[in-house]
Amino acid sequence: MTTRRNFLKKTGILSAITLVGIPKISNAISIENNFAAVKKPVVLSTWAHGLAANEGAWKILSANGKALDAVEKGVMVTEADITNLSVGLSALPDRDGIVTLDASIMDEQGRCGGVACLERIKHPIAVARLVMDKTPHVLLVGEGAQKFALDNGFKLEPKTLSPEAEKNYKEWLKKSEYKPKINIENHDTIGMIAIDANGDLSGSCTTSGLAYKMHGRVGDSPIIGAGMYVDNEVGAACATGLGETVLRICGSFLVVELMRQGYSPEAACKKAVERLVKKNPDYKNAQVGFLALNKKGEHGAYALQKGFNYAIADNSGNKLIDAASYLK
Ligand code: GLY
Numbered sequence: 001m002t003t004r005r006n007f008l009k010k011t012g013i014l015s016a017i018t019l020v021g022i023p024k025i026s027n028a029i030s031i032e033n034n035f036a037a038v039k040k041p042v043v044l045s046t047w048a049h050g051l052a053a054n055e056g057a058w059k060i061l062s063a064n065g066k067a068l069d070a071v072e073k074g075v076m077v078t079e080a081d082i083t084n085l086s087v088g089l090s091a092l093p094d095r096d097g098i099v100t101l102d103a104s105i106m107d108e109q110g111r112c113g114g115v116a117c118l119e120r121i122k123h124p125i126a127v128a129r130l131v132m133d134k135t136p137h138v139l140l141v142g143e144g145a146q147k148f149a150l151d152n153g154f155k156l157e158p159k160t161l162s163p164e165a166e167k168n169y170k171e172w173l174k175k176s177e178y179k180p181k182i183n184i185e186n187h188d189t190i191g192m193i194a195i196d197a198n199g200d201l202s203g204s205c206t207t208s209g210l211a212y213k214m215h216g217r218v219g220d221s222p223i224i225g226a227g228m229y230v231d232n233e234v235g236a237a238c239a240t241g242l243g244e245t246v247l248r249i250c251g252s253f254l255v256v257e258l259m260r261q262g263y264s265p266e267a268a269c270k271k272a273v274e275r276l277v278k279k280n281p282d283y284k285n286a287q288v289g290f291l292a293l294n295k296k297g298e299h300g301a302y303a304l305q306k307g308f309n310y311a312i313a314d315n316s317g318n319k320l321i322d323a324a325s326y327l328k
Pocket of ligand 1: 057189207208209210218219221222239240241242243
């Protein structure tokens with residue numbers, strides 16, 4: 001009879017183990033072994049508007065609050081900013097002149113919630129959180145999402161566009177052409193990922209999506225694994241940019257899985273951008289940025305085009321960092 005030991009001897013595996021020691025079963029194990037080195041709390045968010053959002057999140061993280069509460073309250077700062085043209089109700093509308101909002105949130109237990117194509121509700125991220133906390137579902141869309149929000153005490157906001165959005169929309173209507181403009185038109189989703197004092201990770205993502213999109217279009221931001229993903233054993237990631245390209249590769253899930261395989265946050269984001277390039281022949285006309293944080297509190301980002309930056313807040317302050325890019 002072949003015992004396990006004989007089998008290992010025959011195949012040479014035993015001598016290999018003797019020579020090099022028992023191999024690591026997974027990167028997650030090595031991450032846990034280094035748990036003492038974790039830099040925490042830390043919060044990261046996409047683009048310069050992330051600086052103000054981080055301030056909101058930091059109030060919670062610095063008081064030993066939960067990463068989940070921090071990423072919700074942090075991006076609410078951006079949703080409430082009436083000068084922002086890509087997040088919240090002041091943002092640019094779709095081609096029918098209607099602002100529709102997408103958002104998602106995920107916590108350290110893998111619980112998650114999202115809303116898509118939500119109209120006239122100021123804080124889609126808070127509705128996404130309620131979907132997670134109060135329903136057996138993950139994603140509510142359109143009228144159903146709005147009804148759920150109103151049933152839970154949210155207020156119906158006016159239909160009117162913000163003055164700046166209205167001015168831009170009237171200008172766009174003159175030609176009604178749709179072509180994404182890199183970093184300008186509307187690829188400025190806010191994605192936020194954080195690790196709290198307890199070492200738990202969470203993430204959030206909220207946007208008005210692509211400016212002048214078809215009515216009903218949903219991007220990557222509310223789709224768990226595309227616009228944002230969290231695995232508390234490994235890390236968290238979020239995406240910004242042209243959602244269609246991110247959806248094709250399940251971008252944020254891919255970044256987290258690459259970190260699980262041992263890639264650093266920046267290397268994982270770079271690999272994901274390279275995959276996106278392969279799967280999107282028209283990639284030169286898009287911008288995408290990935291942002292990642294691992295269980296050790298290490299962070300990194302990588303973008304398709306130049307110009308992507310992210311905000312990081314920790315015990316040393318709150319600052320913007322420029323990400324490296326695939327196209328120079
Ligand atoms: N990344 C946001 C969107 O494409 O809707």
